[in-house]
Amino acid sequence: MRTATLLSMALLGLLLLRASCNQEDQETGSSSEKQTETPEETPAGDAPGDTGNEEPEDAPEKEKTTEIEEEKDVMVLHVNNFARALSENQYLLVEFYAPWCGHCQQLEPAYAEAAGRLRAEEPAMRLAKVDAAEERELAEEFHIDSFPQLKLFIDGDRKQPVDFTGQRSPEGIITWMKRRTGPGAPVLDSADSAARFIDSHNVAVIGFFDDLESEAAAAFRQMALDQSGSEFALSASPEVFQKYEVKSSSVVLFKKFDDGRADFGLPDDGKLDKGKVIDFIAVNSLELIIPFNQKTSQKIFTSSVRLHVLLFINSTVESQTSLLDESKTVAQKFKGKMLFILIDVSDVIPEVLTYFGVSTSDAPTVRLISMETKKKYAISTDNLTSGSLAALCQEVVDGTAKPYYKSQDVPEDWNKGPVKVLVGKNLESVAFDPTKNVFVEFYAPWCTHCQQLADIWEKLGEKYAGHDDIIIAKMDASANEAAFSEIESYPQIKYFPAGGKEVVDYLGERNLETFSRFLDAGGVLPEEEEDGDVGDEEDGEAGDDEETNKSTEVPTNKTKDEL
Structure with a gap:
């Protein structure tokens, strides 16, 4: 179904993502739709407009040998040198891409930066790429059905590569690689070590378990490998339990903003539901009102919360920033039901404002979006208060709100021409x-x-x-x-x-x-x-x-x- 992936946009995801990057997609011919809900991948297949009947260019094709060339610290692999690359590198992350894919092009600078930093910091960890549109044999072997796909090969094992699940940024790639290849989440055996761990991270997630060998602890460790947006640790120390007033097995998220912490208690059977814990972390690792930027965008895009409240504020106007502070009580009330997102009209990509039919002079204003129904809701600037915002949010939750549809003004000469x-x-x-x-x-x-x-x-x-x-x-x-x-x-x-x-x-x-x-x-x-x-x-x-x-x-x- 074509709309699920593009609005799954997550709806805000692709709404904002598309607004910020659609010009590149239009020029490169890329698509953000695929069979799974991933707004950062393009279906595998021929390049747009490729009929398969075009004559090949006359330029001679360079002979492929077992030699490995590099581009910006990224190894260039093909069917003839792939096995050599696996045998010579303990940890090898491979990007399977297509030259025409817009999302691959967007990833390229971040991937190259991560490759350079890892090469300098962790020589055992290398990054490579394969043109999967050309290297069909490799694409079929590793079941490449969308672009880009990243897979980690460990100790030369090509039978069971690990799918990349981190953030596609230099920090996200590096963090994921180190976590996947390192000792895993540390064990905190004292109150001092726990305090140092919490103080050193903006968001720290600690699993409190009576037994570190339990199934729940094992599930927590496995989950931590794939969640590169936060730092994870475990503890079974009574001293740490007591210091942080934890009574039973729990997952506690500590953060340096808003209310400081959030607790997720395990059920009586002691089992840890990874999906629920991941959702818990996703909701609570974000601020009550999230500034929209490159760092927060992926968490917004992938959130399981399907209602998004966009607050368009001009941060240079004091009265508008005070309204933002007042809105935090509304965000707290609807936490877990809605994401509240700050878009600063004084510093935002113009296409974002255009998409929502908002101009800088409209601030402060609100647009509320349902990713499920694609409907939008609004409050006029004159009527915007924390009270009216709370009322709109409740009406949307109750299903009684009237949708908003953007429109330009009717031109005076709209019916004068032939069209x-x-x-x-x-x-x-x-x-x-x-x-x-x-x-x-x-x-x-x-x-x-x-x-x-x-x-x-x-x-x-x-x-x-x-x-x-x-x-x-x-x-x-x-x-x-x-x-x-x-x-x-x-x-x-x-x-x-x-x-x-x-x-x-x-x-x-x-x-x-x-x-x-x-x-x-x-x-x-x-x-x-x-x-x-x-x-x-x-x-x-x-x-x-x-x-x-x-x-x-x-x-x-x-x-x-x-x-």
């Missing part, structure tokens, strides 16, 4: 006019295929300008939304027939002749076009390249009367 200009505020009144057949292109200004379509669409408008019952229109769907229509790809074209008939998703060729035949036939695609392959003609899911026929997975068609 009518629609926005969120006038889309419904125009598209659902029962006396008109309305043909609408939903586009994004940055979409290259939308730009290529612009002249054709203008000519179509000119051609039907004299038809009283036909309207040719367009709407910037990146800046406007509607309750009845969720646009997931650009360009997306819809036909709204007169008389309350079923709305039609146009799937034919995008040229003047086919558009005209479609309109002249009353919104019916010419028979020879219905089953045709319209080709790789769109920028995909709000910034992600996919074939046109895949973009048809949109909400079920409805009639004008139903809408």
Whole structure:
């Protein structure tokens, strides 16, 4: 299902991630959709637009030998030197990538930095990469179905590599490697050692167990290997139990912010549920109000909390920062149900504001997003108080809140040209006019295929300008939304027939002749076009390249009367 991964966006995840990196994806042809919910990977396969029939370039291919070359401290591997690399390196982390993958390109500088630092600090730990789009034999051997995939090979064992589960940043990669190859979580056998451990980390997670050889302790140790965002330790010392007032086996998270600690008690059977503990750590290792930045983004993206409250604040305005302080009581009340995220409009990527229809002058303002339903909610700036924020949050939890849909103002000359200009505020009144057949292109200004379509669409408008019952229109769907229509790809074209008939998703060729035949036939695609392959003609899911026929997975068609 295409939307689960892109909004799983986590919805805020890809909302913000896409807003901050969609320009690169549009240029590189990468997609953030895959079969598992990982917004940092692209499905394996041919490069976008690759038909498999193109003639190879004349440049001679360099002979592959067992010699190992390096690029920025990263070993370049292929089928001929892979075995040698495994035999010569005790710990080898290998990135399987594709040159055209946007997420691979985004990872490249962080991966290279981690490779250089590890080479200097820990010579036994090396990083390598494999062009899996070219090295199909290796890709098949290690079941590479998305890009990038990272696998750790230990002591030359190619049968059971360890999947990388850390953060894709230099610190995240280094921390994960050291944790996976080191002695594991330390044991704290005194109150002093526990105090030093807690004081030396911003977030410290300690497992308190009566028996360090128990199944629960073993599960805690295993879990700690994969959680690179926090530091872990264990203790069975009565002295440590007493100092921190722990009465029974528990996992305690100590932090240098908010309330200072959070406790997770094990059930009476003493078993440790790793999933629940991971969720507990994810929720409590973040501040009550989380500043959105590169360091916090992955924790936000991967959080199991599905409601996100975005506080747009200008940190240079004192009255707005005081509102932020007041909002902490609301965040505490809904902790575990919602994530509260601070977006400083004085220091934020402009695309983030554009996506939410917020300008710097709108601050302070709030947008609340449900990752499950994709619905957004808002409070006007004039009515924003900690009380109104709490009320909105409760209404969303109760399911009684009214969704918010962003819209530009209606242009004064919206209906003067041959192509009518629609926005969120006038889309419904125009598209659902029962006396008109309305043909609408939903586009994004940055979409290259939308730009290529612009002249054709203008000519179509000119051609039907004299038809009283036909309207040719367009709407910037990146800046406007509607309750009845969720646009997931650009360009997306819809036909709204007169008389309350079923709305039609146009799937034919995008040229003047086919558009005209479609309109002249009353919104019916010419028979020879219905089953045709319209080709790789769109920028995909709000910034992600996919074939046109895949973009048809949109909400079920409805009639004008139903809408």
